[in-house]
Amino acid sequence: MVFSPELAETRFGCGLSPVVTPPRSAGDMLDGLADADDMAARFPIGTFDSYRDYLFEARKLQRAFNKDRQDKDKRAAFQQAKDRARQTDMQFSVNTLLRCTYSTTPFRERLVAFWSDHFTAYGKNNVMGTATTPYIEDAIRPRITGRFGDMLVAVTTHPLMLHYLDQDRSVGPDSKAALQKGGGLGLNENLAREVMELHTLGVGGPYAQDDVRQLAELFTGMGFSPAKGFVFRAAQAEPGAETLLGKSYGGNPARVEPIIDALHDLAVHPATARHIARKLAVYFVADTPPDELVDHLAARYADTGGDLMQVYAALLDHSAAWQEPRVNIKPPVDFIASAWRALAVDPDHAAQLPFNDLRRTLVQPLKLMGQPWQRPVGPDGWSELDEAWLTPQGVATRLRWAVSAPRTLRPDLPEPTAFVDQVLGPYATEPVRFAARAAESKSDAIGLILASPAFQRR
Amino acid sequence: MTPALSRRAFLSRSALLGCSLAASPLLTPVSYAAAPWDTRLVVIILRGAMDGLDVVRPYGDPSYAALRGVIGGGPESGALDLDGYFALHPALEPLMPLWQSQQLGFFNAVSTPYRDKRSHFDGQDILEAGTDGRSGGHDGWLNRMLTRVPGVEARTAFAIGYGEMKVLSGPAPKSDWSPDANLALSPQAVRLAEMVMEEDPAFHAALSEAMLLSGDGAAGLGMAGEDGAGEMMGGTAMNARAPAGGAHVKVAQFAAEQLRGDTRVISFSINGWDTHSRQDRAIRPALGRLSDTILTLQNGVGPEVWQKTAVVAMTEFGRTARVNGTGGTDHGTGGVMVMAGGALRGGRVYGDWPGLDEASLYQRRDLMPTRDVRAPAAWMMRAMAGLDRAALEQVVFPGLELGGDPGLLL
Numbered sequence: 001m002v003f004s005p006e007l008a009e010t011r012f013g014c015g016l017s018p019v020v021t022p023p024r025s026a027g028d029m030l031d032g033l034a035d036a037d038d039m040a041a042r043f044p045i046g047t048f049d050s051y052r053d054y055l056f057e058a059r060k061l062q063r064a065f066n067k068d069r070q071d072k073d074k075r076a077a078f079q080q081a082k083d084r085a086r087q088t089d090m091q092f093s094v095n096t097l098l099r100c101t102y103s104t105t106p107f108r109e110r111l112v113a114f115w116s117d118h119f120t121a122y123g124k125n126n127v128m129g130t131a132t133t134p135y136i137e138d139a140i141r142p143r144i145t146g147r148f149g150d151m152l153v154a155v156t157t158h159p160l161m162l163h164y165l166d167q168d169r170s171v172g173p174d175s176k177a178a179l180q181k182g183g184g185l186g187l188n189e190n191l192a193r194e195v196m197e198l199h200t201l202g203v204g205g206p207y208a209q210d211d212v213r214q215l216a217e218l219f220t221g222m223g224f225s226p227a228k229g230f231v232f233r234a235a236q237a238e239p240g241a242e243t244l245l246g247k248s249y250g251g252n253p254a255r256v257e258p259i260i261d262a263l264h265d266l267a268v269h270p271a272t273a274r275h276i277a278r279k280l281a282v283y284f285v286a287d288t289p290p291d292e293l294v295d296h297l298a299a300r301y302a303d304t305g306g307d308l309m310q311v312y313a314a315l316l317d318h319s320a321a322w323q324e325p326r327v328n329i330k331p332p333v334d335f336i337a338s339a340w341r342a343l344a345v346d347p348d349h350a351a352q353l354p355f356n357d358l359r360r361t362l363v364q365p366l367k368l369m370g371q372p373w374q375r376p377v378g379p380d381g382w383s384e385l386d387e388a389w390l391t392p393q394g395v396a397t398r399l400r401w402a403v404s405a406p407r408t409l410r411p412d413l414p415e416p417t418a419f420v421d422q423v424l425g426p427y428a429t430e431p432v433r434f435a436a437r438a439a440e441s442k443s444d445a446i447g448l449i450l451a452s453p454a455f456q457r458r
Numbered sequence: 459m460t461p462a463l464s465r466r467a468f469l470s471r472s473a474l475l476g477c478s479l480a481a482s483p484l485l486t487p488v489s490y491a492a493a494p495w496d497t498r499l500v501v502i503i504l505r506g507a508m509d510g511l512d513v514v515r516p517y518g519d520p521s522y523a524a525l526r527g528v529i530g531g532g533p534e535s536g537a538l539d540l541d542g543y544f545a546l547h548p549a550l551e552p553l554m555p556l557w558q559s560q561q562l563g564f565f566n567a568v569s570t571p572y573r574d575k576r577s578h579f580d581g582q583d584i585l586e587a588g589t590d591g592r593s594g595g596h597d598g599w600l601n602r603m604l605t606r607v608p609g610v611e612a613r614t615a616f617a618i619g620y621g622e623m624k625v626l627s628g629p630a631p632k633s634d635w636s637p638d639a640n641l642a643l644s645p646q647a648v649r650l651a652e653m654v655m656e657e658d659p660a661f662h663a664a665l666s667e668a669m670l671l672s673g674d675g676a677a678g679l680g681m682a683g684e685d686g687a688g689e690m691m692g693g694t695a696m697n698a699r700a701p702a703g704g705a706h707v708k709v710a711q712f713a714a715e716q717l718r719g720d721t722r723v724i725s726f727s728i729n730g731w732d733t734h735s736r737q738d739r740a741i742r743p744a745l746g747r748l749s750d751t752i753l754t755l756q757n758g759v760g761p762e763v764w765q766k767t768a769v770v771a772m773t774e775f776g777r778t779a780r781v782n783g784t785g786g787t788d789h790g791t792g793g794v795m796v797m798a799g800g801a802l803r804g805g806r807v808y809g810d811w812p813g814l815d816e817a818s819l820y821q822r823r824d825l826m827p828t829r830d831v832r833a834p835a836a837w838m839m840r841a842m843a844g845l846d847r848a849a850l851e852q853v854v855f856p857g858l859e860l861g862g863d864p865g866l867l868l
Contacts, residue, residue: 166734166735166784166786169735169783169784170783170784171783173783178783184528184783184785185783185784186782186783186784187782187783188734188735188782188783188784188786188788189782189788189789190734190788193576193577193789197575197577203575203577203579203580208574208575209574209575209576209821212576367620368620368636368638368639369620370620370621377505377506377621377729378505378506378578378579378732380578380579383622385622386660387622387627388622390660390661390664391620391634391636391664392633392634392635392639392664392665392667392668392671393620393634393635393636393639393668394620394639394664395655395661395664395665395668396639396640396641396664396665396668396672397639399641399643399651399665399668400641400642400643403643403647429657431653431654431656431657432654434650434653435650435651435653435654438646438650439646439647439650440644440646440647444643444644444646444647444650447647448647448650448651448654451651451654451655452654452655453654453655453657453658453661456661457658
């Protein structure tokens, strides 16, 4: 392999920074992952458990308001609760970007983004709609260096996922709860299908409709409440055992443990190893990664029972992972995050940015670039293909963002000619240097550097 | 540029170059090619699996009420009677005048050849690829259609919006744009940007295209400038000026502008059909977008072009015949295709109705598809652009059996 610090920072990190030293070796990168998560401590994001207070409070206020929709005070109280949640969430988004800006192990931030996309989930109403970052913070981030199976269990039993893929409403058709109610309650296959199709085996995997149905029955009983978080409601669970991929799980009485066993079995299935290996290779290396790289990752995954640190080590020790030229294109969120890192956006300044400035420089442009913040179209997350971002409208929006947003993020824009070397390093080309000198204004110069293909590819 | 040649006229001619890298549109004279045919085709991909049984409700089917009690119902529940057997979802009421003037129709019990795994994403891939699900790469069927007709230029076909439209991707020239992506940079910055991008052909192509389409540029995009998009990040306009009626209306307005010019094929998406829960509420916003879109197209192209326009809306698959345990429906198989336009022989529900009794359902759960969804689309293309049977069955839709002509277009 040909390790290069600059390639490490761009392909496996959040781009070059004028203030953070790149890693010296792949070993450095792995050590960084094994070390304490200093970015999480420095730029905190509340966990979903702490976020539940908002949910709980908002639900109370909403009920009060629903009882008396003419009452202006009740309307205002509910609105304030929603606003508080939204502003908290925006602060969390800022901290997500600041972690990318200052991390000495930006590989961690990329992995968190990768797994958050793999396990796409978001709230579909009011306050739940702003709970994605807390979900990532407690279900995903602490588990990216552990076993895949543990992350799978944490995600699949997480309130936000249960809500997003409708599991909290799915009830066993022959369960006590359904029989008592005598109609109106029943199964919902959504989560069961996506767990196999997207999260584990992959759509080409060895499962059929019947397995989806069986897993949906096995999943019944999982739910959550704003007061308690995850709950298992045995009365809603389908009685009896279920057979998934030829193996029987559960029985009477219904318990949560067989669900967890099934998830762990799915996690170590060879199809899952292959599916995860391919996705990692595509995400980090190229839209069509070399087969030998995928094989290498899948083998390490299978050999270690899905020990993710080992899989990352396999990725970094394979020469195909260090091939140049850089062909992948940063998706919009990563484009903006790496611009924050390049600009070394001051944390105090970022924390004080008015809500509307953040909407103008983050939320709205992401939508126009084709990647609305934490809102992919479906549970399969964002496109893996570069061509999805290389549209005229996407490229035009990036260019406009690059010349206009930096001065909001960093009012004292850096000196362009120095900036070229700081943020492009060995990837700086003569046309970019020329543009940095020839531009009519500093913001145009910075914008042209950030919009250059050398900055946008990794 | 001579003063006699307005920027607009100039750009609309140079626009025909599309994203050609070899030729700078500023320097190369191009000859004006008339659009290759006259009928306009708008293909809308309804992502998320639209529940055909809720949109066109078969209230005359004896099994319907038992399957759909809580989320459906015929005219007695507010649905709009179509033909004594099917009734339209009440949220589509604004489209009833089109039905009455035979400019709205449906093709029932259609599906792609995709079966059983019921994955949205595979389902959409196969719908857009137009293949039988076993073969075919990344090309979309609309693009392959364009490879089979002469005179196609970049502006002949447009994919609109920020999401990917696989249905139009492929080797034939086509354009991508979104109505609110204007460049709005100084000419100097644009020149330098071109230079910076030049070393990367893919970026450069995208930027050149954006330059052509930006501002008051090509093909009469004047409307795009009115939405404050140029001020997007420079001021507060972006927050303040949400377009009336939402993004889908802007997309439809933009589409209509193109269709009044040389564009003959347009594709975009309408999302939000994945109604697993509380479908009675969940499906309404999406139906509202569909109905706004069709009416905006109709108004936008004007009466003359509307007579030559056919709109088809297709979805990756239908949904379960039965309501699930949460007042919604899960992923199914057979669905419905929505058609509109003055070129349509509308006012009728096409397709062989398989019935909803348990034995007639596909796998006892979904509406049984009785026709390949590609067949009606193929017959339309045959009628509008004269594609022959072999091209349709082998190139555009490999593996399709075209079957009899349903006579969808006038």
